Amino acid sequence: MGSPAIRDNTVLVTGGAxxxxxxxxxxxxxxxxxxVLDDFSNGHREYVPDDVTVIEGDVGDEDVLEPAMDGVDLVFHQAAIVSVTESVDDPRHSHETNLEASLKLxxxxxxxxxxxxxxxxxxxxGHPDELPVTESASMDPTSPYGVQKLALDQYARLYADLYDLPTVTLRYFNVYGPRQQGPYSGVIATFLEQARAGEPxxxxxxxxxxxxFVHVSDVVRANLRAATTEIVGGAYNVGTGERTSIRTLAETVRTVVGSSSTIVHRDPRPGDIRHSRADVSKARRELGFEARIGLETGIRALVNETDLGVSIDSDRPVVDSPSDQR
Structure with missing residues (x-):
């Protein structure tokens, strides 16, 4: 089933770099x-094509936000401080970015x-009571970041209910793929960097x-479907519905890279969630979305620099082997 086309719209992507x-x-x-509206604190200019209008600034700055939003039909709100650690260290700053700025938007x-x-x-x-996690599961975030995202989730629902504003919320699980870099780039990017360098x-x-773990191309497809669905005001999990242990992930990365790196263990992060797995049945049923890229295929594409990008008109599977959908 192809993604409904988004054409001839004026579209704003916050955090678009x-x-x-x-x-x-x-x-x-x-x-x-x-x-693209981005303050380039984490974004990269080289990721933005020349034919895209760039507005440099903070989403929370209304003098920047107002002209960026002028005449737009559709907004993909990606801008955020995504680091749980940073939200713990400076909850006020992450609150301003993740919630106050989002409310202005x-x-x-x-x-x-x-x-x-x-x-x-x-x-x-937070720590799920049972797996897989459904959208109606209890909400008990364990970090300021989680609290801020939950509040934004509820604001989006209220704006749909109170003001008839068409909103759709996507709850990302562990996203990975090309261009994921920086100190909070995700465990797959970190493992790949270590394996390529022959480090532990x-x-x-x-x-x-x-x-x-869900590939960024699948996350894009979920966004495209959320932008065209007639069902608004709700929230959807974006994941694969599968779970992989971190030890298995390390072994897979080492094998795909062909690395001789050893796998070493260090102290666990305090408060780390033990297990996570999305129930994706609501997204499948209401958005017509399900992930297409298996984890090993996604990792191999990263290692081989293979493009798994998504056409706006198509979400054809890029994985046909059942063995890869584990």
Whole structure:
């Protein structure tokens, strides 16, 4: 089933020079007028094509936000401080970026009557009571970041209910893929860097903790579907519905890279969630979305620098082997 086309729209991608945002821009730009709003604190200018309008600044700065939002039809709100650690160290700063700025964006969207697709996180669930985690599971975030994303999640729902603003919230699980860099780039990027350098692959804790790893191309596809669905005001998990232990992940990375790196263990992070796995049935049922890229295929594509990008008109599977969908 192909993704419904998004054409001839004026689209704003906040954080559009960042990891997920820049891939969204790539999918949208051939058929739309695309604007990127980014302060480049984490984003990279080289990720933004020349034919895209760039507004440099903070989403929370209304003097920047107002012209960036002028006349937009559709907003993909990706800008955020995504580091749990940074939110713990400086909760006020992350609150200003992740929640206060997002509320200003929702207000401007209300003024423009623009649809908003909101990037949220599995961090809203905290330690899940059972797996897989459904969208109706109890919410008990364990960090300021999780609290901020949960509040934004609820604001998006309220804006749909109170003001008839079309919003859709996507709760990302563990996203990986090209352009994921920096100090909070994710465990796969870190393991790949260590394996390529022949350095020890460092696993926090005993490695039995599990995560649901979803490729950024699948996350883009979920965003495209959220931008066109008739069902608004809700939230959807974006994951694969599968879980992989961190130890298995380290071994897979080492094998794919062909590295001789040893796998070493260090102390676990305090408060680290033990297990995570998305229930993706609601997204499949209501958005027509399900992940297509298996973990080993995604890692091999990273190692071989193979493009798994998504056309705005297609979400054809790039993985056909059942053995890869473990």
């Amino acid at each position: 960042g990891f997920v945002g820049s891939h969204l821009v790539d999918a949208l730009r051939p058929n739309n007028e695309v604007r 929702l207000e401007r969207a209300r003024h423009e009557d623009a649809r908003v697709v909101v990037a949220s996180s599995a961090a809203t669930y 692959i460092t696993v926090e804790g005993d490695g039995s903790q599990t995560r649901d």
